Amino acid sequence: MTETILFDRIAFIGIGLIGSSLARVIRRDGLAGHIVACARSEATLKTVMDLGLADSVTNDPAEAVDGADLVVLGTPIGAYEAIAKAIGPVLKKGAIVTDVGSVKRMAIDAVKPHLPPDVSLVPGHPVAGTENSGPESGFDTLFVNRWVILTPTPDTSADAVEKVAELWRRAGSNIEIMDAGHHDQVLAITSHVPHLIAYTIVGTVTDLEDVLKSEVIKFAASGFRDFTRIAASDPIMWRDIFLSNRDAVLEMLGRLTEDISALQRAIRDGDGAYMEDKFTRTRAIRRGVVDAGQHIPPKPPGTPKP
Amino acid sequence: MTETILFDRIAFIGIGLIGSSLARVIRRDGLAGHIVACARSEATLKTVMDLGLADSVTNDPAEAVDGADLVVLGTPIGAYEAIAKAIGPVLKKGAIVTDVGSVKRMAIDAVKPHLPPDVSLVPGHPVAGTENSGPESGFDTLFVNRWVILTPTPDTSADAVEKVAELWRRAGSNIEIMDAGHHDQVLAITSHVPHLIAYTIVGTVTDLEDVLKSEVIKFAASGFRDFTRIAASDPIMWRDIFLSNRDAVLEMLGRLTEDISALQRAIRDGDGAYMEDKFTRTRAIRRGVVDAGQHIPPKPPGTPKP
Numbered sequence: 001m002t003e004t005i006l007f008d009r010i011a012f013i014g015i016g017l018i019g020s021s022l023a024r025v026i027r028r029d030g031l032a033g034h035i036v037a038c039a040r041s042e043a044t045l046k047t048v049m050d051l052g053l054a055d056s057v058t059n060d061p062a063e064a065v066d067g068a069d070l071v072v073l074g075t076p077i078g079a080y081e082a083i084a085k086a087i088g089p090v091l092k093k094g095a096i097v098t099d100v101g102s103v104k105r106m107a108i109d110a111v112k113p114h115l116p117p118d119v120s121l122v123p124g125h126p127v128a129g130t131e132n133s134g135p136e137s138g139f140d141t142l143f144v145n146r147w148v149i150l151t152p153t154p155d156t157s158a159d160a161v162e163k164v165a166e167l168w169r170r171a172g173s174n175i176e177i178m179d180a181g182h183h184d185q186v187l188a189i190t191s192h193v194p195h196l197i198a199y200t201i202v203g204t205v206t207d208l209e210d211v212l213k214s215e216v217i218k219f220a221a222s223g224f225r226d227f228t229r230i231a232a233s234d235p236i237m238w239r240d241i242f243l244s245n246r247d248a249v250l251e252m253l254g255r256l257t258e259d260i261s262a263l264q265r266a267i268r269d270g271d272g273a274y275m276e277d278k279f280t281r282t283r284a285i286r287r288g289v290v291d292a293g294q295h296i297p298p299k300p301p302g303t304p305k306p
Numbered sequence: 307m308t309e310t311i312l313f314d315r316i317a318f319i320g321i322g323l324i325g326s327s328l329a330r331v332i333r334r335d336g337l338a339g340h341i342v343a344c345a346r347s348e349a350t351l352k353t354v355m356d357l358g359l360a361d362s363v364t365n366d367p368a369e370a371v372d373g374a375d376l377v378v379l380g381t382p383i384g385a386y387e388a389i390a391k392a393i394g395p396v397l398k399k400g401a402i403v404t405d406v407g408s409v410k411r412m413a414i415d416a417v418k419p420h421l422p423p424d425v426s427l428v429p430g431h432p433v434a435g436t437e438n439s440g441p442e443s444g445f446d447t448l449f450v451n452r453w454v455i456l457t458p459t460p461d462t463s464a465d466a467v468e469k470v471a472e473l474w475r476r477a478g479s480n481i482e483i484m485d486a487g488h489h490d491q492v493l494a495i496t497s498h499v500p501h502l503i504a505y506t507i508v509g510t511v512t513d514l515e516d517v518l519k520s521e522v523i524k525f526a527a528s529g530f531r532d533f534t535r536i537a538a539s540d541p542i543m544w545r546d547i548f549l550s551n552r553d554a555v556l557e558m559l560g561r562l563t564e565d566i567s568a569l570q571r572a573i574r575d576g577d578g579a580y581m582e583d584k585f586t587r588t589r590a591i592r593r594g595v596v597d598a599g600q601h602i603p604p605k606p607p608g609t610p611k612p
Contacts, residue, residue: 201500249573
């Protein structure tokens with residue numbers, strides 16, 4: 001049993017969909033001697049204990065990290081700096097701090113200045129998720145065959161990176177090491193802007209007159225249905241993602257609105273050839289995604305088969 | 307057996323995902339005495355015969371409709387007018403012409419002027435589909451628990467509407483009768499603009515430099531993954547949808563781009579409160595879609611469970 005332990009004590013600061021899914025993996029495989037979970041809300045802490053996801057709970061980050069060998073930040077990114085300030089002075093010598101946030105440059109900027117030099121920061125991003133939030137929505141197969149991108153800074157020890165990578169490998173993930181800024185640019189395209197557009201299009205519907213709105217919901221077809229699923233994601237988490245990855249999101253959004261304008265003009269002008277060309281080329285991208293094995297969304301076990 | 311027959315002879319003009327799925331239902335339940343399928347390509351006709359979806363095939367629409375009691379138009383909408391001109395003079399007296407296109411006002415305008423007065427036009431739209439095309443991708447459960455919207459004109463006989471409705475009920479669909487223009491407005495929102503945005507965002511990626519593009523495909527996360535699926539839909543069919551529903555699509559697109567601009571400004575200004583409010587309100591729409599039972603996409607039988 002002791003051989004499987006990767007960290008004697010792991011502290012989760014924030015334990016929602018991602019954190020609780022990782023905690024489930026750690027529990028399942030006995031990868032930690034002790035798990036402590038920290039959340040602001042008593043209801044969340046009760047859920048965590050009821051689900052048996054942690055050995056102890058607290059609403060105090062400093063108390064949570066006391067003696068921890070690994071600290072996993074799983075809150076919205078906007079909370080990182082205050083947490084880093086609170087835990088910095090009490091972190092165990094040699095501890096590793098990692099996170100699961102979707103923006104990495106800002107995560108480093110918010111956390112690193114507050115960590116003592118003998119603590120390693122290994123910023124991480126498991127590229128996996130569902131539209132559900134909270135510790136009750138996690139499941140231990142969420143990360144299987146998904147990428148986890150680690151974005152160590154130049155002074156992060158290779159040993160610390162490897163320890164965090166090994167934890168994710170046990171969860172079934174593939175590891176990619178990347179520069180934080182580059183990560184933010186790639187994810188702006190694959191995740192942040194698509195979420196922003198989904199939020200927008202569903203938001204536009206909320207402003208429709210009531211009769212039309214009820215019909216739109218009734219006849220939600222492929223397209224809008226998928227957008228509503230994406231737009232059901234956690235509002236605070238996504239607010240912080242857009243605020244934290246502002247430059248990359250705005251740059252990509254700029255390109256996108258130019259392309260929307262071009263298509264708008266083609267529709268107005270009845271330019272079918274332009275559309276046919278554009279729509280044919282997008283099929284190749286889908287083939288690439290399917291070939292990369294990333295086309296099937298993760299589903300909690302027991303999800304009813306359609 | 308003869309009691310189950312709804313139409314002695316049914317002609318499919320164009321037999322792709324939707325048409326072939328309906329043909330499978332008709333075959334399964336013995337709802338027609340004879341099915342004739344018409345397609346331009348010999349390869350498609352061969353597939354149709356190999357799959358046993360029709361009793362006879364032809365590439366000549368006029369030949370296909372000869373003696374048919376029901377004609378189902380299943381081509382891209384841009385082909386409707388030429389087909390209507392070709393079949394109008396040879397349609398059987400008392401025949402019913404229906405279609406499965408996603409735009410209804412333009413479908414009526416293209417077809418109705420060319421039909422003799424003793425033929426009934428029952429425009430229809432099964433709000434169901436997948437991103438796959440062609441007769442090989444159809445399946446007989448595609449329409450189960452899905453809406454079929456019928457948009458008869460004031461002079462369409464109630465008897466003809468009921469006959470087409472009954473066929474769709476046998477496929478498991480629920481029927482809604484609606485004004486054609488209103489249908490086009492609702493579908494612009496639920497389907498046409500979402501597809502247009504998905505095509506655009508995936509198209510924007512096709513224009514990225516190669517290294518970034520390959521990483522975007524590799525790390526396709528929730529969001530982009532869903533967009534690539536939508537953007538893999540048939541290019542010709544969608545070109546014709548945007549051309550045929552121009553006004554409603556442009557109107558909705560206008561609202562959407564205004565909302566994108568507002569969100570863009572909020573990100574630039576760091577206005578978290580604006581975003582939080584917007585993203586929280588979109589969750590209610592998702593709940594509405596789930597309550598309406600339209601949140602689970604149709605899947606061909608045998609689709610591997612994720």
